[in-house]
Amino acid sequence: xxxxxxxxxxxxxxxxxxLALKSAGMVETVVGVGRRPETLDEARxxxxxxxxxxxxxxxxxxxxxxxxxxxxxQMNAVMEAVAPHLEPQTLVTDAGSTKSDVxxxxxxxxxxxxxxxxxxxPIAGAEKxxxxxxxxxxxxxxxxxxxxxxxxDPQAVARVREAWAACGAVINEMxxxxxxxxxxxxxxxPHLLAFGLVHEIQSRGNAEQLFSFAASGFRDFTRIAGSHxxxxxxxxxxxxxxxxxxxxxxxxxxxxxxxLLLQGDGPALESVFEQASAARNAWAExxxx
Amino acid sequence: xxxxxxxxxxxxxxxxxxLALKSAGMVETVVGVGRRPETLDEARxxxxxxxxxxxxxxxxxxxxxxxxxxxxxQMNAVMEAVAPHLEPQTLVTDAGSTKSDVxxxxxxxxxxxxxxxxxxxPIAGAEKxxxxxxxxxxxxxxxxxxxxxxxxDPQAVARVREAWAACGAVINEMxxxxxxxxxxxxxxxPHLLAFGLVHEIQSRGNAEQLFSFAASGFRDFTRIAGSHxxxxxxxxxxxxxxxxxxxxxxxxxxxxxxxLLLQGDGPALESVFEQASAARNAWAExxxx
Numbered sequence: 203x204x205x206x207x208x209x210x211x212x213x214x215x216x217x218x219x220x221l222a223l224k225s226a227g228m229v230e231t232v233v234g235v236g237r238r239p240e241t242l243d244e245a246r247x248x249x250x251x252x253x254x255x256x257x258x259x260x261x262x263x264x265x266x267x268x269x270x271x272x273x274x275x276q277m278n279a280v281m282e283a284v285a286p287h288l289e290p291q292t293l294v295t296d297a298g299s300t301k302s303d304v305x306x307x308x309x310x311x312x313x314x315x316x317x318x319x320x321x322x323x324p325i326a327g328a329e330k331x332x333x334x335x336x337x338x339x340x341x342x343x344x345x346x347x348x349x350x351x352x353x354x355d356p357q358a359v360a361r362v363r364e365a366w367a368a369c370g371a372v373i374n375e376m377x378x379x380x381x382x383x384x385x386x387x388x389x390x391x392p393h394l395l396a397f398g399l400v401h402e403i404q405s406r407g408n409a410e411q412l413f414s415f416a417a418s419g420f421r422d423f424t425r426i427a428g429s430h431x432x433x434x435x436x437x438x439x440x441x442x443x444x445x446x447x448x449x450x451x452x453x454x455x456x457x458x459x460x461x462l463l464l465q466g467d468g469p470a471l472e473s474v475f476e477q478a479s480a481a482r483n484a485w486a487e488x489x490x491x
Numbered sequence: 492x493x494x495x496x497x498x499x500x501x502x503x504x505x506x507x508x509x510l511a512l513k514s515a516g517m518v519e520t521v522v523g524v525g526r527r528p529e530t531l532d533e534a535r536x537x538x539x540x541x542x543x544x545x546x547x548x549x550x551x552x553x554x555x556x557x558x559x560x561x562x563x564x565q566m567n568a569v570m571e572a573v574a575p576h577l578e579p580q581t582l583v584t585d586a587g588s589t590k591s592d593v594x595x596x597x598x599x600x601x602x603x604x605x606x607x608x609x610x611x612x613p614i615a616g617a618e619k620x621x622x623x624x625x626x627x628x629x630x631x632x633x634x635x636x637x638x639x640x641x642x643x644d645p646q647a648v649a650r651v652r653e654a655w656a657a658c659g660a661v662i663n664e665m666x667x668x669x670x671x672x673x674x675x676x677x678x679x680x681p682h683l684l685a686f687g688l689v690h691e692i693q694s695r696g697n698a699e700q701l702f703s704f705a706a707s708g709f710r711d712f713t714r715i716a717g718s719h720x721x722x723x724x725x726x727x728x729x730x731x732x733x734x735x736x737x738x739x740x741x742x743x744x745x746x747x748x749x750x751l752l753l754q755g756d757g758p759a760l761e762s763v764f765e766q767a768s769a770a771r772n773a774w775a776e777x778x779x780x
Contacts, residue, residue: 275757325704325706326706326707327706327707327708344706345704345706347704374704384700384701384704385704387692387701388692388701388702388704388705388706388709389705389706389708389709391688392688392708392709392712392713393708394748395684395688395712395745396712396767397748397763397764397767397768398741398744398745398748398763398767399680399681399684399741399744399767400767400768400770400771400774401744401763401764401766401767401770402740402741402743402744403676403677403770404766404767404770405766409770411673412673412676412677413677413770413774413777413778414778415614415634415636415663415673415674415677416677416678416774416778417614417615417616417633417634417677417678418615418616419616419678419681419682419714419715420677420678420681421775421779422711422712422714422715423681423684423685423711423712423714423715424681424771424774425708425711425712425771426708426711426712427767427768427770427771428768428771428772428775429764429768430768431761431764431765431768432761434760434764435757435760435761435764436757438752438760439752439755439757439760442752442753442755445752446749446752446753449745449748449749449752450749451691452687452688452691453742453745453749454691455687455688455690455691456684456687456738456742456745459683459686459687459738460735460738460739460742463727463728463731463734463735463738464731464735466728466731468564468724468725468728469724471723471724471727471728472720472721472724474686474687474690475686475690475718475720475723475724476720477690477693477694478685478686478687478688478689478690478693478716478720479686479689479716479717479718479719479720481689481690481692481693481698481702481716482689482713482714482716482717483717485689485702485705485713486710486717488702489702489703489705490710
C-alpha cells in the first residue's frame with residue numbers, strides 16, 4: 203500500500219499506472235506533475251490523479267513512490283529537478299522505453315539516492331497517447347522489465363515489483379544493455395520502419411490515390427506510425443546505437459531481398475517467406491491469446 | 492443470376508466469392524477446380540462449392556463465369572489449359588493481386604476470347620488462407636479494382652461488376668499499370684518488409700529471447716508476415732519492376748533516417764515522425780470505421 207504516489211507525465215502510461223493502482227486499492231493519493239497544465243487538469247478531471255502539483259518540493263513531501271513517465275528525453279532535466287526534494291524513503295521508478303540513457307541520468311543526478319531507484323519499462327504501448335487513453339487494465343498480462351541498479355536495495359526492488367504486479371503485469375529482469383538491444387529489435391526498429399513508410403508515401407504527388415487503396419495489411423503495418431512523435435524521437439535518439447545496429451542488419455536483409463527480386467529468384471523468395479511465415483505463426487500461437 | 496460459376500483455386504478468395512454469391516442468391520451451381528484434391532474436398536464439405544471437377548472440359552460445360560483465384564504464378568498454365576474449353580458466353584475474371592502479368596497471360600492464351608475477359612483484383616487479403624478461412628462477408632465494403640481490357644465487352648464488364656457488387660464490394664476501375672504501381676506501394680512493399688523483418692529476427696541466435704519480448708507493435712507490424720508464401724512469391728516476382736521501384740524509394744527513406752540517427756538529429760527525426768503520424772491518423776480517420 204502506498205500513501206502518496208507522484209507521477210511525472212500523466213499520459214497513457216502514467217495515467218494507466220495511477221488508475222491500476224487505484225483500482226487495486228494500492229494507493230491513497232496520486233499527485234500529478236507535468237509540463238502542460240491542461241494535461242494535468244484533464245488527468246484530474248478524469249480522476250487519474252487526486253492532486254496537481256506545480257512544485258517538486260510540494261509534490262514530493264511525504265511521497266512513497268515517484269514514477270517518471272514522461273518521454274525519455276526529459277529524464278535528465280526532471281531528475282535534476284527532483285533530486286534536492288527526494289525524501290530518504292521515496293522510491294523512484296520510471297517507465298522509460300530505453301534504459302542505458304536512464305541509467306546515465308540516474309548516475310548523474312540521483313547518486314545520493316541509488317538504493318531507492320529501480321528503473322523499469324512496462325511493455326504496453328499504444329498508438330494513442332495522453333490522459334484520455336489511460337485505462338486501469340492497460341498493464342494486465344503485459345510484461346514489465348525491471349532493470350535494477352547494482353545499488354538498488356532488494357526491498358526497494360520488491361516494492362516496485364509489487365506495484366507493477368498490482369497493475370496486473372508480469373515482471374522480468376534484464377540488464378539495461380540487453381534491454382536496449384532487445385527492444386531496438388522488436389519495438390524501436392518496427393516503429394522507425396512504419397514511420398518511414400508513411401512518411402515516404404505521404405510525400406508523393408499521388409499520396410491521396412495511394413492512401414485510398416490501402417487496406418488491412420497497410421492498416422496493421424502502419425498502426426505504430428500513428429505513435430507519439432516526441433516520445434519516439436527520444437527513444438530513437440536515446441537508443442540510437444542499438445537501433446543503428448538493428449537498422450543495418452535489416453538493410454542487409456533488404457539488400458538480399460532486393461537481389462532476389464532483381465534476379466526474379468522465386469524459389470529463394472519463397473524460402474524467405476516460408477521461414478518468416480512459419481516463425482510469425484509460431485510466435486502468434488505461443489504469445490497471442 | 493449465374494447458372495454455373497467455375498472457380499479455380501477455392502481458398503480464401505475463391506471460397507469467399509462462392510459463399511458471397513450463394514448468400515446473395517446469385518448462383519445456382521458452383522464448381523471447384525484446383526491442384527489439390529484435399530483442398531477441393533474440404534471446400535465441398537464446407538459447402539463453398541457444389542461440385543468438384545478434375546477436368547476443364549467437364550467443369551466449363553455450360554459455365555457462365557470462370558473466376559481464376561489461384562496464385563498469379565499459375566495464370567499462364569491455367570489459361571493455357573482452359574482456353575480450348577471456354578464456351579463463347581463464358582465470362583472470365585480473376586482475383587490476381589498483380590495485373591500487368593495477368594494481362595500478358597491473357598493476350599498469350601485467351602486471344603480468341605478477349606471480349607469476355609474482365610480482370611479484377613479484390614482488395615481483401617488476410618493472413619489466413621485456404622477454404623476454412625473463407626467467409627460470405629469477406630468482400631463486404633471492400634474495394635474491387637477492375638482493370639478491363641480495351642477489348643472487354645461493356646456487357647461483360649457490367650456482369651462482372653454485378654457479381655462483385657453482389658459480394659458487397661465497392662468497385663473501382665484502373666489501368667493495369669496504375670494498379671500494379673499503387674499496390675506495389677501500399678501492399679506488396681509492406682508485405683516484403685514484414686517478411687524481411689521476421690526472417691531476419693528468426694535467424695538470430697537469440698531469436699527466442701527477442702520473440703518473447705515482442706508486443707503489440709510487433710504483432711501488428713508483422714501480421715502480414717504470416718501470409719501465404721507461394722502467393723507472395725508470385726506477387727513479388729510478377730510485379731517485381733514496380734516493387735523494386737518502391738523498395739528503392741523506401742531504401743532512400745531509410746538512408747535518410749539512418750543519417751538522422753547517426754547525427755542524433757532529434758528535431759529532424761521528430762519532424763519525420765510528426766508528418767508520418769499526422770498522415771497515418773488522417774488516413775485512419777478517413778478510411779477506418
